[in-house]
Amino acid sequence: MFDDLREGGWDTDAYLGPSEFYNNFGRFDVTIDVPAGWIVGATGLLQNPEQVLTPTARERLSRVLESDSVRTIVGADETRAGRGTLAGDRLRWHFVADTVNDFAWAASNRYVWDATRAVIPGDETVPVHILYLPGDAQRYAQAGPTVRHALQFYSQLWIPYAFPQLTIVDGPEGGMEYPMFIMSSVGAADHETGHEWWPMMVGVNETWYGFMDEGFNQYMNILSDADAEGKAPNLDGLGQIYGRVSGDEREAPLMWDANYGGPMYGFQAYEKAPMMLSMLGGIVGDTAVRRAMSEYARVWRFKHPSPWDYAFAMDNALDRDLGWFWYSWLFTTDAVDGSIQQVTTSGPSTTVTVRQDGQMPSPVVLQVHFASQGPAIRSMPNSTMTDSVTAIVRYPVDVWFGGSRTFQAELRFGTRKIDKIVLDPHCRFPDRNPTDNVWPRDPTLVATTGGMFGPVACYPHRDGG
Ligand SMILES: [Zn+2]
Incomplete structure (x- = not known):
């Protein structure tokens, strides 16, 4: 990999395993010589189907883009020379891939081959190939729809899928990604397909900056x-x-x-x-x-x-x-540690003292719950009513930039009684102890660690709830 951000240009990091690769884009022209009867899936487009596949398999392939149905290209009873592939001793499968940062392939004399399509918004319709061992037919039944959804959804979300096909293959690997090609169970297929965006189209350095590859992928998987x-x-x-x-x-x-x-x-x-x-x-x-x-x-x-x-x-x-x-x-590994220290009311004005003990600043977002009855609630700058008795008030992060550890939020909603105020009500800021974000304090609230992958409940929540 040549990267002009590196001293001397060449990135020569060793491959150590989990954090994978950083590769230039290039063109691969690969011929794979296998015994007749073996099915090969790979990065790129097969250049010579007439030299490796039977007319029946080629005719089935020619219909893949017609609909969303999953079609059999080579069935479980056809995985041999003369039925799935052409007869003979050996066959040479020729693949060409443009603008890819890697090339991968898989072959088996037992692969069943299904195919369907994905309609890429803003781009062309592409085939999705599914190669699996006959005993795994049940497990791969949803592979086509899962990969199709991922290709279509992520194309809409970020940028259109730029490659001419995607192949998912069964094998001794739970989930690994390559350009146009994933070795994956169906459970990991959405995630592995997501890697076609990073690092396959947006060529990030996943060896150094895994978060730009795996982390952004986890985010889009939630969506x-x-x-x-x-x-x-x-x-x-x-x-x-x-x-x-x-x-x-x-x-x-x-x-x-x-x-x-x-x-x-x-x-x-x-x-x-x-x-x-x-x-x-x-x-x-x-x-x-x-x-x-x-x-x-x-x-x-x-x-x-x-x-x-x-x-x-x-x-x-x-x-x-x-x-x-x-x-x-x-x-850094810093976090926010916000709290509501004090709330005082004087006539139509309520002062909320917010404290920030963390090294990471955050905007101040307050959710104000009013009593259901009383004088009219006045409108206030920086605030929106989310229902008739609840307001969200926002102050920018800049309130901390002067160096003070406390910020006085002046609420001027009139004389309607305020029942409760919550700091960061949507639990978006990494707060060390969120139980002190509520005024008045609620002794039943407990901080919990919760699951790591969202969507998750907004903490703090009630003990045992
Ligand atoms: Zn991944």
């Missing part, structure tokens, strides 16, 4: 899962979880070389970035995050963005300077 279930994604709670992880001395910051990520490599590469993007959504809105990520993918398509390029692309797309945000999330 895809919700879409597949016909639900709106819920990223509430996810950002807050990091507050209870921060401080573990084994955690390496996201900018630390993931090849040497240590015992918390999985957290660093996979789990932290979705928490970061949950917090970003709590600041700019989830829709704006998705638009900005899409813009980042568009700008860096078939290029090699560094984390700095990513942060600048996001700042540009969001039209704001988020230097403080990227500094905390990428370069």
Whole structure:
């Protein structure tokens, strides 16, 4: 890999396993010589189907793009020379792939071959090939629809899938990704297909910066899962979880070389970035995050963005300077530790004293619950009513930049009684102890660690609830 951000240009990092690859884009022209009867799947387009497949298999292949149905190309009773492939001694399968950063292939004399299609929004319709062992037919029954949904959903979400096909193959591997080609169980197929965006189209350095590859993929998998279930994604709670992880001395910051990520490599590469993007959504809105990520993918398509390029692309797309945000999330293991210290009311004015004990700042978001009866609730700048008795009040992160550890939020909603105030009500900010975000204090609230992958419940929640 040649990268002009490196001293001397050449990236010569050793392949150590989990944090995978960093490769240039290139063209592969590969011929695989196998015994007749063996089925081969690979990165790229098969150039010579008439030299390896029977007329029957070729005729079936020619109909794949016609509909969403999953078609048999080579059935379980056809996996031999003269039935699936042409007869003979050996056959040479010729594949060509353009603008790819790797090439992978799989072959078996027992592969059953199914195929279907994905209609790529803004691009062409592409075939999806499914190669599996006959005993795994049940397990691969949903492979076609799962991969189709992923290709179509992620094309809509970020940028259109740019490759001419996708092949999923069965084998001794739970989930590994290559251009146009995934070795995957159906359970991991959505995730592995997501890798076609990073690192296959947006060529990130996953050896060093796993979060730009696995982490962004985990984030989009949450959105895809919700879409597949016909639900709106819920990223509430996810950002807050990091507050209870921060401080573990084994955690390496996201900018630390993931090849040497240590015992918390999985957290660093996979789990932290979705928490970061949950917090970003709590600041700019989830829709704006998705638009900005899409813009980042568009700008860096078939290029090699560094984390700095990513942060600048996001700042540009969001039209704001988020230097403080990227500094905390990428370069440190700091978290927020916000609390409501005091609430005092005097006539129509209520003063909320918010304290920030963490090293990561955050905007101040207050949810104000009013009594159901009483004088009219007046409107206030920086606030929106979410129902007739609940307001959200927002102050920008800048309130902390003067160096003070406390901020006085002046609420001027009139004389309607305030029953309760919650700091960060959507649990987007990584708070070390969220139980002190509620006023008046509720002794039944407990901080819990919760699951790592969203959507998760918004904490704190009630003990045993
Ligand atoms: Zn992955």
